[in-house]
Amino acid sequence: MNRLRNRLIVVFGVATLLPLCLTLWTALHLLELSRELSTSPMTQLDEVSKSLETTGQKLYQQARESLRRDASEGHITPKHMTPQEAQGFWDSGASEQFELSGEGGSVLDYYVHGKGEVLKYSRPLGLPMGGLTRQYAAARRAVEDSSARDLRKGFGATLVLVLAALWLAALAVLVYLANRISQPVQRLTKGLGQVAAGNLSARVPGGGSDEIGEAVNAFNHMAGQLEQARERLIHLTRLATWQAVARKMAHELKNSLTPIRLTTEEIASLRGSADAIFLEQAAQIVAEEVNTLERRVRAFSEFASEPPVMPAEIDVNALVEERVCLLKAAHPDVAYELRLTPQLPKAMADPDLIKGVLTNLLENAAEAVQPGGVVMARTAADGQNLRVEIHDSGPGLSEQAKSSLFEPAISFKKGGMGLGLSIAWSIIVGHHGRIWAENNDPDGGATFHVSLPAMRQPA
Numbered sequence: 001m002n003r004l005r006n007r008l009i010v011v012f013g014v015a016t017l018l019p020l021c022l023t024l025w026t027a028l029h030l031l032e033l034s035r036e037l038s039t040s041p042m043t044q045l046d047e048v049s050k051s052l053e054t055t056g057q058k059l060y061q062q063a064r065e066s067l068r069r070d071a072s073e074g075h076i077t078p079k080h081m082t083p084q085e086a087q088g089f090w091d092s093g094a095s096e097q098f099e100l101s102g103e104g105g106s107v108l109d110y111y112v113h114g115k116g117e118v119l120k121y122s123r124p125l126g127l128p129m130g131g132l133t134r135q136y137a138a139a140r141r142a143v144e145d146s147s148a149r150d151l152r153k154g155f156g157a158t159l160v161l162v163l164a165a166l167w168l169a170a171l172a173v174l175v176y177l178a179n180r181i182s183q184p185v186q187r188l189t190k191g192l193g194q195v196a197a198g199n200l201s202a203r204v205p206g207g208g209s210d211e212i213g214e215a216v217n218a219f220n221h222m223a224g225q226l227e228q229a230r231e232r233l234i235h236l237t238r239l240a241t242w243q244a245v246a247r248k249m250a251h252e253l254k255n256s257l258t259p260i261r262l263t264t265e266e267i268a269s270l271r272g273s274a275d276a277i278f279l280e281q282a283a284q285i286v287a288e289e290v291n292t293l294e295r296r297v298r299a300f301s302e303f304a305s306e307p308p309v310m311p312a313e314i315d316v317n318a319l320v321e322e323r324v325c326l327l328k329a330a331h332p333d334v335a336y337e338l339r340l341t342p343q344l345p346k347a348m349a350d351p352d353l354i355k356g357v358l359t360n361l362l363e364n365a366a367e368a369v370q371p372g373g374v375v376m377a378r379t380a381a382d383g384q385n386l387r388v389e390i391h392d393s394g395p396g397l398s399e400q401a402k403s404s405l406f407e408p409a410i411s412f413k414k415g416g417m418g419l420g421l422s423i424a425w426s427i428i429v430g431h432h433g434r435i436w437a438e439n440n441d442p443d444g445g446a447t448f449h450v451s452l453p454a455m456r457q458p459a
Helices: 003-073 088-090 129-148 153-196 211-268 278-304 318-330 353-367 397-402 418-428
Strands: 080-082 096-101 107-113 117-124 313-315 337-341 347-349 376-380 386-392 432-437 446-455
Touching: 003 107, 003 129, 003 153, 003 446, 080 318, 080 353, 080 432, 096 129, 107 129, 129 313, 313 318, 313 353, 318 337, 318 386, 347 353, 347 446, 353 386, 353 418, 397 432, 418 432, 418 446
Parallel strands: 337 376
Antiparallel strands: 080 117, 096 107, 107 117, 313 347, 376 386, 386 446, 432 446
């Protein structure tokens, strides 16, 4: 479960919902106030229009009653009109009729039936009743349209939808970013758990330039250092065990060498006797066995003792070239190649010990190839380190050989004692370097790599 991502989402929700609700409430409240401010003139217009309607109706009724009364009392002289001139009134069959005429309906006309004619009485009203009627109708339509529209409901719903859409979009972006942030942290946590469980080969992919990427790169570097340290510790532990065995064996063999040598000398002194030929053969056999024992003792002694390191400034190119020239005569059926990097930085190391390592590796490569095979020595600069590579065209290394190549007393060549590569490993590690081997796929053969720290060049 991605708890970091969920926490980020919860924090975002808590941090944004409260301001979002306050913003929505404030917007709706302001919208309500604006609606009230906008409807207040309409309310006043409604009241004024209704009052104007009542007043106009009363004025019109009073004008009609006054005109009818004055006409009946003869205070107004009528206009005599033929039925054709007042055909509309005449055909309607009504006894009387009032109409507005003049500009804007400012004159009130009163029509009545006479003897075969129509009498028309007219009186000016003093105000345009037709225009007043049109204004009243327009005011009523405006009031009705305002009542039909609910601005608050429409604007409120729109505002809620817009804010919800923006918040959901921001939440989607946050979920994406939370995944981007939490996934490297999850991988780093998983890698730490694997390292804590003992898997020092665990690495975390996806290192970047930000803080999390730097943490991932630091973890990978730490895991690599721990893995190298564990390998060195395991190998040194094995070396210590075999060193103790070598010391014990050397002591026992030395105890046996002294009487054998004395007996050999005594047998050699009896050459003048009758069995001189037999004694001479026996002396020769014993002497050969003594030489074999001495060789084994010397090898175990060298392996058991820590060689003294006397560092000096060395030219790696020169050492490699010297070792190759020395071994060419011993292996005339092997072709040697040199690929030296010019102006290679120098190293601070014990020249005698490094010579021994190079001799051992070149000798092993020459013994691994068939007659006519190729051994190639190459140097290169690798960052702050110098690298020497010894390539051979032999059969390569088996999986069993690669897994136990630098362990003592294990040899995969005839007559080998299994100590050369272990001693070489100890020497290179003592110089704060590395030595490892790999197969040359797909060309075949094997390559031994030696990495040594380069000297820092003066600024």
